[in-house]
Amino acid sequence: MNAQSKVEPSLASAYIAAFADIEGVTKDALGQVGQQKYKYADLGSVIGAIKPVLIRHGLAFTQPCEPSPSGVTVRTVLHHGSGETMDLGSLFVPANKQDAQGFGSALTYARRYALVSAFGVPTEDDDGKAASASVNRQHTAAATIDQAQFEELESLMARSGTTAETICKGYGIAAVAMLPASKFPKLKERLEATAIELERTAA
Structure with a gap:
């Protein structure tokens, strides 16, 4: 009697499958958020679009913060039901003010753009320009005395x-x-x- 073995998907194959599905989902889910277009979708909207797809493929993510004196560094880690993990890289965003509000804003910004990059959430060039301008402003605001x-x-x-x-x-x-x-x-x-x-x- 020949028993057919069941091959469990690896993290890499699950990630590839989810990546393809996310592209289709985000076009609809982030196409319009209130009166704003998807390129301005906030962190909650980005997570809301990708989370169901990841769960379907047995995936989840965590975003631990790493110490940084002048801003926030967020590392995005992908987890698979098999126990495998994949480091998707880190993103540093300077805080525009050295207080709780400044660091909180930098954390939200870093988490959002790390997810956008890691999971291929569609964005437009204008959003990229706006992001660059925002980061440049934050760099300028965070410049300290020599x-x-x-x-x-x-x-x-x-x-x-x-x-x-x-x-x-x-x-x-x-x-x-x-x-x-x-x-x-x-x-x-x-x-x-x-x-x-x-x-x-x-x-």
């Missing part, structure tokens, strides 16, 4: 009796070296004024 500016602040802090803790608390940063470059001129002016006043009083 070494010379840092040393100048250190000198002014000593002259004015201002502590690093005070500056960090006032600007919501972890260290003076992380001060946004755009904030440097105003802080320098304020520290100079304080230093001059202290020196005048001491004299």
Whole structure:
């Protein structure tokens, strides 16, 4: 008696099959989200379009975050029912503000575009341009003071009796070296004024 063996699909073959199905699903699911076209679909819409397809093929994904002082790095990992896993790569997005809101926005952005890339969610060129512009703006916003500016602040802090803790608390940063470059001129002016006043009083 010959028994026909059942061959279980591997992660790679399941991923390929799901990838093909997702393309068809997303054209409909993300074709219109409210008054917006699919190229502007949010994270929830992207997940809503790909999740049912992945489940049908015995797949799931996780997106662990990796430590990064100036933004968020998201790694996307594909899991198969057999226990196999596949690393689909990492994406770094800088935080436009060094606070919970800034990092939260960067995390959402990173997760969305990592999924779009990993599973072939259709996007248009305009969306790519918008994404690039957004990342460029975030890079600019996240630019910190250089070494010379840092040393100048250190000198002014000593002259004015201002502590690093005070500056960090006032600007919501972890260290003076992380001060946004755009904030440097105003802080320098304020520290100079304080230093001059202290020196005048001491004299």
